[in-house]
Amino acid sequence: VSQSVVPFQQFVLKVHSRCDLACDHCYIYFGHDQGWHDRPVVMTMETAASVAQRIAEHAKTHGLQQVHVVLHGGEPLLAGVDRLRGITEVLQAQLDGVCGLDLRIHTNGVRLDDAFCQMFAETGIRVGISLDGYRAANDLHRRYANGRSSFDQVIRAVRLLSDRYRDLYLGLLCTIDLRNDPVAVHEALVALDPPRIDYLLPHATWDEPPPRHGNGPTAYADWLIAIFDRWTRDGKPVDVRLFDSVISTSNGGDSLTEAIGLQPSNLVVIETDGSYEQADSLKASFEGAQATDSSVFLDCLDVVASHPGIKARQSGLKGLCQTCRSCSVVSSCGGGLYAHRYQSSNGFANPSVYCADLMKLIKHIRQDVKTADATVPPALHALPRADFDSLAAGYGGSTAVGQLRETQYSLIRGVLAALVGRALGSAGAASVARLRLGDSWDLLSRVDQMRPGAAHAVLSHPYIRVWALSCLERIPGCLERTPADSGAESLTADLGYLGAVAIVASIRAGLEGSAEVPVRAGTIGLPTLGRLEIGELELELEIAVATIETSVDKVCVRAGQQQWEAERVSRSDGSVDLVFSAAAEIRWLPVRTLTAPGISVTFEDTDVYRDCHGWPAAPRASQEEFAGWSENFAAAWDLILADFSDYAPGLAAGLKAVMPLAPSSADSDISSTARNAFGAVAVAPVADPATLALLLIHEFQHVKLGAMLDLFELYDKDDIRLFRAPWRKDKRPLEGLLQGTYAHVAVADFWRIRQQVGGQTGDAAASRYVHWREQTASAIEELADCGSLTPLGIRLNDAMRETVSSWPSSLADRP
Amino acid sequence: MNMFEDDRGSELTSDLADVRSVPLSQLPKSGDVVADALQRILPDRSALQAPVPVAAFNSSI
Numbered sequence: 018v019s020q021s022v023v024p025f026q027q028f029v030l031k032v033h034s035r036c037d038l039a040c041d042h043c044y045i046y047f048g049h050d051q052g053w054h055d056r057p058v059v060m061t062m063e064t065a066a067s068v069a070q071r072i073a074e075h076a077k078t079h080g081l082q083q084v085h086v087v088l089h090g091g092e093p094l095l096a097g098v099d100r101l102r103g104i105t106e107v108l109q110a111q112l113d114g115v116c117g118l119d120l121r122i123h124t125n126g127v128r129l130d131d132a133f134c135q136m137f138a139e140t141g142i143r144v145g146i147s148l149d150g151y152r153a154a155n156d157l158h159r160r161y162a163n164g165r166s167s168f169d170q171v172i173r174a175v176r177l178l179s180d181r182y183r184d185l186y187l188g189l190l191c192t193i194d195l196r197n198d199p200v201a202v203h204e205a206l207v208a209l210d211p212p213r214i215d216y217l218l219p220h221a222t223w224d225e226p227p228p229r230h231g232n233g234p235t236a237y238a239d240w241l242i243a244i245f246d247r248w249t250r251d252g253k254p255v256d257v258r259l260f261d262s263v264i265s266t267s268n269g270g271d272s273l274t275e276a277i278g279l280q281p282s283n284l285v286v287i288e289t290d291g292s293y294e295q296a297d298s299l300k301a302s303f304e305g306a307q308a309t310d311s312s313v314f315l316d317c318l319d320v321v322a323s324h325p326g327i328k329a330r331q332s333g334l335k336g337l338c339q340t341c342r343s344c345s346v347v348s349s350c351g352g353g354l355y356a357h358r359y360q361s362s363n364g365f366a367n368p369s370v371y372c373a374d375l376m377k378l379i380k381h382i383r384q385d386v387k388t389a390d391a392t393v394p395p396a397l398h399a400l401p402r403a404d405f406d407s408l409a410a411g412y413g414g415s416t417a418v419g420q421l422r423e424t425q426y427s428l429i430r431g432v433l434a435a436l437v438g439r440a441l442g443s444a445g446a447a448s449v450a451r452l453r454l455g456d457s458w459d460l461l462s463r464v465d466q467m468r469p470g471a472a473h474a475v476l477s478h479p480y481i482r483v484w485a486l487s488c489l490e491r492i493p494g495c496l497e498r499t500p501a502d503s504g505a506e507s508l509t510a511d512l513g514y515l516g517a518v519a520i521v522a523s524i525r526a527g528l529e530g531s532a533e534v535p536v537r538a539g540t541i542g543l544p545t546l547g548r549l550e551i552g553e554l555e556l557e558l559e560i561a562v563a564t565i566e567t568s569v570d571k572v573c574v575r576a577g578q579q580q581w582e583a584e585r586v587s588r589s590d591g592s593v594d595l596v597f598s599a600a601a602e603i604r605w606l607p608v609r610t611l612t613a614p615g616i617s618v619t620f621e622d623t624d625v626y627r628d629c630h631g632w633p634a635a636p637r638a639s640q641e642e643f644a645g646w647s648e649n650f651a652a653a654w655d656l657i658l659a660d661f662s663d664y665a666p667g668l669a670a671g672l673k674a675v676m677p678l679a680p681s682s683a684d685s686d687i688s689s690t691a692r693n694a695f696g697a698v699a700v701a702p703v704a705d706p707a708t709l710a711l712l713l714i715h716e717f718q719h720v721k722l723g724a725m726l727d728l729f730e731l732y733d734k735d736d737i738r739l740f741r742a743p744w745r746k747d748k749r750p751l752e753g754l755l756q757g758t759y760a761h762v763a764v765a766d767f768w769r770i771r772q773q774v775g776g777q778t779g780d781a782a783a784s785r786y787v788h789w790r791e792q793t794a795s796a797i798e799e800l801a802d803c804g805s806l807t808p809l810g811i812r813l814n815d816a817m818r819e820t821v822s823s824w825p826s827s828l829a830d831r832p
Numbered sequence: 833m834n835m836f837e838d839d840r841g842s843e844l845t846s847d848l849a850d851v852r853s854v855p856l857s858q859l860p861k862s863g864d865v866v867a868d869a870l871q872r873i874l875p876d877r878s879a880l881q882a883p884v885p886v887a888a889f890n891s892s893i
Contacts, residue, residue: 250855251855252857394849395849395850396849396850397847397850398846398849398850399843400843400844426852427850427852428848428869430851430852430854430869431870432870434869459857465855465856728846
C-alpha cells in the first residue's frame, strides 16, 4: 500500500489521557466520544517504543526528510518530566539517521515549571499553550473542576517561556467565544509576545451548531475580522495561523492549518494505548468517529493511512460536496475543518457549519490583500471648515485644537521615521551599534503596536520634535543647508536619545524592554518622566552610556559598575512615576504637574531639550518655587475660566507643558513659544495670576497657528520681503507678521474683557485695549495688502478682521 | 504643500498624510510620506527660530 497512500508527517501522541483542568469546551472530555475513560492513564514506555518504531519505519518507507511529533493529552505534563524525557529519547533514538524530528508539546501550562523547561531545552521540545485571552475571557471555560480560575498559573507559564525559555516558545492557542471582546482578547495575547497565535473555532456540527449568542449568522467572521483589522493595522506583529493561511492560499500557497485549505491531511493521532486514530476534532461529531481499529502493536502506519476516514480528508476538491466545489473561496476554505461538516443525516458531505463565517472572513482578507497590493497611500489630514473658522477667528474649541494636536502627533511619527531612516543610513556605524539605535526603534515600534497610548504619550511630548529636528539638522545630507558643525560626538549622543524615548514608552506601557541611553553631564533625560542625575561616568568610549531595562513593575539603570533599581508606580490619574530607593546615591527629579479644574499640564523643568525658546530655561525649581507656580497657575486658570472662557477649551485640549524661563532682568514679563514645540509655553516667573493668564492665552495663539501652518499653506513661502509690524521697530518676515497679528487678536481681546473689572486696573486695561485693537487692526490690513496670502490665508485674515471689527474702536462711553 | 478644498465642502483637506495608524515599524519604508513630513518641518524658518518674546503689558512681538 505504501505507494498509494499519502504519508503521515504529523504525529499527535497522547502521552497522558487525563487533564488537571475541566474546561467545559473541551472536545475530549465534554464531546460525544468518552473513550478516554477506557484508555491507560499514561503512555507506557513499551507503547512509546512501538510508536517510535512505527514512525521510523514510516519515514524510511516514504523517504521523509522530517516528521513532526506533538506530545499531547489530556494534559501531557501530567506524564511528568521523566516519562516525557523517556518518550522523547526513544523517538530520537529511533529516528536518528532516518529523518529530522520536530518535537512539540501542547499544554494547558498550569504545571509548567523550570524542571520541565530545562528538560525541553535539553531535548529540543518546543511548547504551545492554550489561553483564551484576558482573565475573564479565559475564565469562561478554562477552569479547574472546582471552578477555580487557571489564569494566573497559565500566565506564569507563558512568562516563564517568554522570559527565560524564549527559544521553546511556540505560541498560544485560543478557542473563540463570541462573548469575549475580540480585540481585547487579541491584545491580551499579543501582550504575551507569542511567536504565533492560533484562533480556533469551537467544535460544532450541523447537528449541534455553534452558539452565536444572538450576534447574527456570521458572528464568528465578525469576531475574527475585528482581530484581523487590528492585526493588519498594527503591522502584523505576530503570526496568526488562520489569517496567514487565508493569505497564503489566496496567493496560491499552502494552508498552515488543517482547519482550512485543500491540502491532504497528513496527521494521525496515537492514543496512550497505542491505537491509531484520525483527527481528535472528529470526537465532536459522534462517538467513535475518530477510530480506525488499528494499533501500533499490530499495524504499520500505511494501514491507517489507507483508512477510508483518512483518505476522505486527503482527496482535495473532489472530496467536497457540490456546494463547496462550486464556491469561489474553496481554494482557501477547503470546506473547513472536516468535523465541522458533519450532519447525522448524511455524514460529512456538507459545507462547514461555519460556511457563512468562512466565506465572509476569506473575502474580507482577500479584499485587504488586494488593497494592500495596490499600495493605497495613507489618508490625508482634514479640518472641518467650522473648526478652521473658529481657530481663524482667534479662538478654537477643544475639538478644533484636539485636531491640531492629532495632526502634530501624526507629523512627529513621520519625522521620527525620517530621523531613524537617516540616522541608520548616515551616522557612523560604530555609533549606531554602540547606542543600539535599531533596537531602540524596534522597542518603540513594539510599544506603539502593543500599547499605542503609551507611545502616544511620549511622542506627543512637545520637545520630541525639537530633539528630532536638532539631530536632522546635523546629519550630513539630510538638509539642503550645511549641517551645523557641533561635533560628531554630540550628534551621536543626541541620536542616542531615541533610546530614552523608547524606554520611556516601554516604562509607560509596563512592557519589558531595554535600551541604551546617553549620559550627559552626569544626567539621563527621560522625556515626560523626569531627569536622573547619576553623576559623571568614566568614559569608555566617546560618549557615556547607561543601560535601562524595564519590566512590568521595575526599572533598572546600569552605568559602568553601578546599578540602581526603581519601582514603577502607576498613579490613579494614569501617569507613571519611578520610585528609587532612598539609599541610592542618585537624584531622581520627576516631572511635576500643574493642575486646576479641567486642565493638567506638565511643569517642564527637567527636559534636556526644553531650552529652545530663545530665552534661557530656568534650572530645576525648588519645591517652594514650584508651589508658587502651582498657586499662580491655578489662580490664572480660574481667571481664564471666569473671564476668558472662549480660550479655555482650546487651552485645555492643547496646552501640555509650561516651561519656566529664568527670571527676566528686564523690567518686563517674558514668555515665548518655540515653533517646533507644539503644546509648550515658556514663561518667566510673573507677579500675579492675571499676567500669567495673559501670557498663556497669548503664547497659545502661536501654538495654534504653528500647527495650522504645518497643516495648511497660508502664505507664499517664496515671498522673502519684510513687513512693518506695528508693535516692533524692526520689520518682520511674513510668517512673523502673521503670528504676531494672530497673537495680538487675543491680547486685544484680553484687555477688552479685562477693562470691565473697573477701577485703576480697568482704566489701564481700557487704555491697552484701545492701543492693541488699533495695532492689530492695522496689522490685519498690512497682511491683506501684502498679496502673498493664499486663499486660506485670506480666509484666516478675514476671520481675524471680523473678530476685531466686532469690538468697539474706543471705550469713550466706558463708565 | 498645496491645499485644496475638497468637493464635500465641509472639510479643508491638507496634503499632510495621516500616519497615526501606520505602524512605526512600517513608516521608514513609506518614503513619500516620511519625506513629506520632513519637508514640512525643515524649511528654513529663521524668522521664527528667533525668540518670540512678549513683554505682556508692553507687548513687543
